[in-house]
Amino acid sequence: MTQSTMTRPETSTYNPYSTMDDTQASSQDRTPSADSVPAEPVYKLVIDENVVEKITSKAAQKIDGIIDMKGNLLSTIQEGLGGSDKTKGVDADVVDDNNAKVDLSVILEYGKSATDVFDQIKDVVGGDLKDMTGLNLVEMTVNVVDVMTPEEFNQKNGSNNDGGQNDGSN
Numbered sequence: 001m002t003q004s005t006m007t008r009p010e011t012s013t014y015n016p017y018s019t020m021d022d023t024q025a026s027s028q029d030r031t032p033s034a035d036s037v038p039a040e041p042v043y044k045l046v047i048d049e050n051v052v053e054k055i056t057s058k059a060a061q062k063i064d065g066i067i068d069m070k071g072n073l074l075s076t077i078q079e080g081l082g083g084s085d086k087t088k089g090v091d092a093d094v095v096d097d098n099n100a101k102v103d104l105s106v107i108l109e110y111g112k113s114a115t116d117v118f119d120q121i122k123d124v125v126g127g128d129l130k131d132m133t134g135l136n137l138v139e140m141t142v143n144v145v146d147v148m149t150p151e152e153f154n155q156k157n158g159s160n161n162d163g164g165q166n167d168g169s170n
Helices: 022-029 049-061 073-080 114-133 150-156
Strands: 066-069 090-094 099-109 136-148
Touching: 049 066, 049 090, 049 099, 049 114, 066 150, 099 114, 114 136, 136 150
Parallel strands: 099 136
Antiparallel strands: 066 099, 090 099
């Protein structure tokens, strides 16, 4: 029978600076001096997604052929309570410091060409976004969710444009 002996394993202490040479380790311990601080301040402009949505919504509303933007449930509730949603029908994503993506949901005016309106949206929204924020529009999806005549839209929204005249029934 063979007898085995057990030896105690060596214990070591972790040293985070063990892979650094002496000059690196000593520079880690020093507080920053005037020489190590950059001479120029760092400036950064951050554009919030809500700003991109608002610019996109206002730009799209300038385009002939778009009757309205189609909002979500929250937009509907806000409008029902007398408020308005300035970003209705727009969802934006700021991809990085230079690029943004937008999704629009629009109600197209009956009789207007969807492709012509789409081309106008690309030009106007992309231009306004670039001019106002410096962001490039790298992706845009336009969802035509409905088509209406202006009269249908006004009726649906309770607008009465008959000048106070009734429909002839007294």
